[in-house]
Amino acid sequence: MRLFIDSSDINEIKDVDGWGIISGVNVSNDILLDDNLKSFVLQVCRIIDGYVNVEINGK
Numbered sequence: 434m435r436l437f438i439d440s441s442d443i444n445e446i447k448d449v450d451g452w453g454i455i456s457g458v459n460v461s462n463d464i465l466l467d468d469n470l471k472s473f474v475l476q477v478c479r480i481i482d483g484y485v486n487v488e489i490n491g492k
Contacts, residue, residue, distance in 0.1 A: 437484070441473070447480055457484025 435456035438449045458481050477485050
C-alpha cells in the first residue's frame with residue numbers, strides 16, 4: 434500500500450514527509466493559480482524521495 438499526501442503547502446509536505454510513512458505527494462490544483470508552478474514542483478521534488486503527482490485542470 435502507498436500513502437500520498439494531497440497538499441500544496443510546503444511546510445505541511447515537509448512535516449508529513451518527516452513521519453517516514455508517505456510514498457509521495459499529490460499537488461492540489463489550487464497551486465495552479467500561482468505562476469510559479471514549475472518552481473513549486475521542483476521544490477517538492479527536492480523534499481520528497483518518491484512520487485510527485487501534479488493535477489492540471491484546463492478551462
